[in-house]
Amino acid sequence: MPGEQGETSKIRIAIVGSTGYGGVELIRLLQAHPLAEITSVISSSSAGTPISDGFPHLTDIIVQNLDGVNASEIAEKADVVFTATPSGVSSKLVPGLLEAGLKVIDLSGDYRIKDGETYEKWYKHPAPEQSYLEKAVYGLCEIFGEEVTDVDFVSNPGCYPTATLLGLIPAISAGWIDPKSIIIDAKSGVSGSGRGTSLTSHYAEINENFKAYKVNKHQHIPEIEQVLGQVTGEPVTVTFTTQLVPMTRGIMSTMYAQMNGVYNDEDFVELYRQYYKERPFVRVRDKGIWPATKEVYGSNYCDVGFAADARTGRVTIISVIDNIVKGAAGQAIQNLNLMMGWEENLGLGYTPVYP
Numbered sequence: 141m142p143g144e145q146g147e148t149s150k151i152r153i154a155i156v157g158s159t160g161y162g163g164v165e166l167i168r169l170l171q172a173h174p175l176a177e178i179t180s181v182i183s184s185s186s187a188g189t190p191i192s193d194g195f196p197h198l199t200d201i202i203v204q205n206l207d208g209v210n211a212s213e214i215a216e217k218a219d220v221v222f223t224a225t226p227s228g229v230s231s232k233l234v235p236g237l238l239e240a241g242l243k244v245i246d247l248s249g250d251y252r253i254k255d256g257e258t259y260e261k262w263y264k265h266p267a268p269e270q271s272y273l274e275k276a277v278y279g280l281c282e283i284f285g286e287e288v289t290d291v292d293f294v295s296n297p298g299c300y301p302t303a304t305l306l307g308l309i310p311a312i313s314a315g316w317i318d319p320k321s322i323i324i325d326a327k328s329g330v331s332g333s334g335r336g337t338s339l340t341s342h343y344a345e346i347n348e349n350f351k352a353y354k355v356n357k358h359q360h361i362p363e364i365e366q367v368l369g370q371v372t373g374e375p376v377t378v379t380f381t382t383q384l385v386p387m388t389r390g391i392m393s394t395m396y397a398q399m400n401g402v403y404n405d406e407d408f409v410e411l412y413r414q415y416y417k418e419r420p421f422v423r424v425r426d427k428g429i430w431p432a433t434k435e436v437y438g439s440n441y442c443d444v445g446f447a448a449d450a451r452t453g454r455v456t457i458i459s460v461i462d463n464i465v466k467g468a469a470g471q472a473i474q475n476l477n478l479m480m481g482w483e484e485n486l487g488l489g490y491t492p493v494y495p
């Protein structure tokens with residue numbers, strides 16, 4: 141395994157769930173990574189067939205044939221495995237992959253919630269084994285990046301929590317907003333629900349429509365509260381509403397909070413620029429300019445803007461990401477980079493696709 145940037149041999153990568161949206165995006169991004177090469181693409185339902193059968197846009201990737209899900213075979217072919225699999229599936233696969241000696245980056249929600257009972261309450265199925273929950277490092281790179289270096293197992297954050305936490309943490313850490321007052325109004329493109337079809341992601345249900353779902357019941361609520369609790373040192377509860385927007389990619393998280401003092405837009409811009417000054421993927425908008433999902437499309441950026449309102453004493457924080465990149469595959473590669481001790485932005489320097 142190359143441990144340092146600049147060495148020539150590449151890290152070998154396997155992707156379980158390579159036929160899903162997260163997996164296909166991992167393939168797209170890793171194809172351009174200078175120190176990683178995909179050596180196995182894995183499918184539980186299409187093993188033995190070429191990936192380009194289902195995804196003609198991947199006709200020119202080198203590894204074509206889909207492998208089956210077998211931990212020891214994966215360990216022969218790869219050093220690191222991404223599990224881009226549904227929650228409830230990852231928890232069954234990950235222990236075997238770790239025992240086979242692989243480094244694992246899991247994109248599902250299975251290992252993010254550290255308390256098994258809380259996990260079961262929100263995810264509605266059995267929690268993963270406690271020892272693996274404890275082993276998993278929560279890979280919100282801009283906040284906990286130092287903890288990821290040199291570990292074997294990273295739990296990649298959820299898409300909504302990524303946008304939301306990056307938008308809230310600097311102001312909370314500075315004591316500028318009251319954690320008890322937070323309301324989060326979040327919207328996602330349809331690819332957030334994965335490639336499987338369902339009535340809720342059916343074209344006729346989504347097109348020309350805008351609807352709320354899982355209000356106060358979303359599985360990302362305990363993830364957001366867990367991290368905010370860590371940051372503040374006290375239990376935090378949030379009001380969190382998720383909505384589906386008729387677009388393919390993108391998340392906008394709009395957050396409202398009571399300010400603890402008198403701060404204006406420039407104060408917030410300065411605070412956030414300072415907080416993220418070493419972090420290549422958070423871009424802070426100038427006063428009066430709010431980010432749009434198209435401005436991060438296809439990229440690993442999280443863009444943030446503010447409106448501090450002296451009249452109400454509240455601030456509105458707006459944060460956008462591409463759910464499949466910064467919200468999933470891109471952040472997972474950012475975690476790979478940190479895990480390997482490489483530059484955080486290696487292979488991720490994509491300018492957003494516009495328009």
Ligand SMILES: NC(=O)C1=CN([C@@H]2O[C@H](COP(=O)(O)OP(=O)(O)OC[C@H]3O[C@@H](n4cnc5c(N)ncnc54)[C@H](OP(=O)(O)O)[C@@H]3O)[C@@H](O)[C@H]2O)C=CC1
Binds near residue numbers: 182183331463467468
């Ligand atoms: N889409 C998004 O924006 C985000 C997704 N996530 C999370 O990332 C994970 C992947 O999401 P996404 O790619 O969208 O989901 P998809 O539904 O698009 O893909 C999931 C893939 O998992 C594979 N799979 C299903 N069952 C099994 C199994 N028993 N063993 C092995 N593989 C299996 C399937 O492929 P096959 O049948 O070929 O095995 C399927 O293609 C999920 O946990 C999701 O919650 C996280 C953040 C954002």
Ligand SMILES: CC(=O)N[C@@H](CCC(=O)OP(=O)(O)O)C(=O)O
Binds near residue numbers: 249360382
């Ligand atoms: C639009 C849409 O349906 N989005 C999904 C995001 C799911 C996801 O990413 O799941 P985990 O992060 O929990 O693995 C949802 O709201 O449930």
